[in-house]
Amino acid sequence: MVALAPAVAPAAVLSHLTPGADVIVPLANGEPTAVLDAIEAGAGSLEGVRVHQMHALHDRPYLHGAHGDRLRHVSYFLSRVTRPAYWEGTVDLVPNHFSEVPLLLQRSTKCSVVVAACSPPDRHGYFSLGTNADYVARLIGRVPFFLEATPHMPRTRGANTIHHSQVAGWCESDRPLIEVPRAQPNDIDRAIAARVAERIPDGATIQIGIGSIAAAVLDALSGHRDLGIHTELLHDGMVDLVEAGVVTGVEKEVRRNRVVTTFCLGTRRLYDWLDDNAVVELLGVDFVNDPRVIARMRRFASVNATTEVDLLGQCASETVAGRYWSSSGGQADFARGAMYAEEGQAFIVTPSTTRDGTSRIVATLSPGSVVTTLKNTVDHVVTEHGVAELRGRSLADRARALIAVADPSARDQLTVAGRGLGLFR
Known part of the structure; x- marks a missing residue:
């Protein structure tokens, strides 16, 4: 001793x-x-x-x-x-x-x-x-x-x-850790998750945020093979995939055979699973979230949520109705890294409407909203109505793709607004 x-x-x-x-x-x-x-x-x-x-x-x-x-x-x-x-x-x-x-x-x-x-x-x-x-x-x-x-x-x-x-x-001290239970997905979450999961190939390395859509995506990946995890946040849903043998990390280019994260938050089950677990590595965020590190991993897939997307593809993910709610976190880090990775994909996920029925896909961002992920970086925007593939497409095509995945009740109004903005005729 x-x-x-x-x-x-x-x-x-x-x-x-x-x-x-x-x-x-x-x-x-x-x-x-x-x-x-x-x-x-x-x-x-x-x-x-x-x-x-x-x-x-x-x-x-x-x-x-x-x-x-x-x-x-x-x-x-x-x-x-x-x-x-x-x-x-x-x-x-x-x-x-x-x-x-x-x-x-x-x-x-x-x-x-x-x-x-x-x-x-x-x-x-x-x-x-x-x-x-x-x-x-x-x-x-x-x-x-x-x-x-x-x-x-x-x-x-x-x-x-x-x-x-x-x-x-x-x-x-004898303080207990705070526990955050796993969010429970609804039917909309599961519909979004299915569209994401079908685009993630076996052997991909994943980063997935927290929340009900994230939980649904992890559930939807249960039939995949040899996934890797390189994520800023490790939570309970990821434990399920490791224990089921879905996550092995054998095809990762960075820290092969290891689950890499920079912090963990979940339930006591997660904390007990972490204890002296040799497969998990806690590394500094300046490594884990570095887009240059992420870009070294082939077939990297990043999944993060947003609150509002405009017809240019700009994502406001840290404000709600123009008021600060959180901050940027690592969303842009992983979106940029995935953009440069060979066969990399970045998914921005959101229900098409808020709880009160307001469209989350809008002509222009709400006053006071801030852009978290730039339009030039955004790859896919996914709602329960489909996947808008934005990278490499013209402004007109991007706007049309986003309108197509908006709630049907908002599409006509968005089309009129898009014409008014000069995005298309």
């Missing part, structure tokens, strides 16, 4: 928070809850500290301005917790592609300290960041780490292990 420095109280982290410090926190279950509790409890002694994080899962008073400029949150992807705080003006939002977040943090912040949840140290003195590698993996050995070890965190493999000599301090 390696002799480790003893665990300390979570409040020991405060000694690392000098005026103007930038605290880096992994996303989702990578957040060390006891450590952040201690930081907030000591906020009265802080000056201008910023907490940088994507997709926070725990609501806290400081997110809503409880400590003013002493402690403020900077988000790189809004969640159900940070979204209302951003709308209130008490959280800042930095636009980004997920692959570039490590570089953004290194160039635009002091990277004063990383605080992160981890598994307990092993007999060799290594901590594992468990469900996460994300943007903090790049900072290991370059930035002080203050860790919170919990027995509920799975020990995973990859670029997310830290030797005790690289740790500025560590504490212990």
Whole structure:
């Protein structure tokens, strides 16, 4: 057994928070809850500290301005917790592609300290960041780490292990991980999924987002063979494909025979499956989401959702009705990578209408909406009514293809609008 420095109280982290410090926190279950509790409890002694994080899962008073400029949150992807705080003006939002977040943090912040949840140290003195590698993996050995070890965190493999000599301090807690149940697809989701799955060949490497359409796509792939997984997010539906032998990774060009991801979020079943699982590699997002890495994989298939598509093919995937809802994430990373991959395909999926019957395919994006994936990058747009193949087609042909997969009730109006925009006669 390696002799480790003893665990300390979570409040020991405060000694690392000098005026103007930038605290880096992994996303989702990578957040060390006891450590952040201690930081907030000591906020009265802080000056201008910023907490940088994507997709926070725990609501806290400081997110809503409880400590003013002493402690403020900077988000790189809004969640159900940070979204209302951003709308209130008490959280800042930095636009980004997920692959570039490590570089953004290194160039635009002091990277004063990383605080992160981890598994307990092993007999060799290594901590594992468990469900996460994300943007903090790049900072290991370059930035002080203050860790919170919990027995509920799975020990995973990859670029997310830290030797005790690289740790500025560590504490212990018994916090459970947050679980996100698998979304349940409806008939529309399944219709969209069937159209995607039939275009993904055996031996392809896949990236699939989260949500009900993603769950339906994974179900629809159950009859495929020798798929590979190279994805930013690993969730429960992917476990099913691995356990069924659908995913083997034998035809992957990058990290063959391995399931590659940069973070994991799901149920306890997923977390237990991850524990000491040699087939899964947690690697930094600057590798996993790098379009140049993705492009090296033949037959790469990317599947991501959007909220609105205009007749040019521009996809607004981070705003709803012109109001910020999330952020860009890795959608453009994977769409660009798939575009350059040999036989690569990128699918943007969406129901043809919102719950209230409003068309998601529109003549022009709603005021305030922002483009997440450029028209020049968008490959396929898939609704329950069909697949619009856009790459390499004229503006007129793109618009006609999109109208053809819109809800039938919206097609005449879209046709009139398309003529008015001069897209076709």
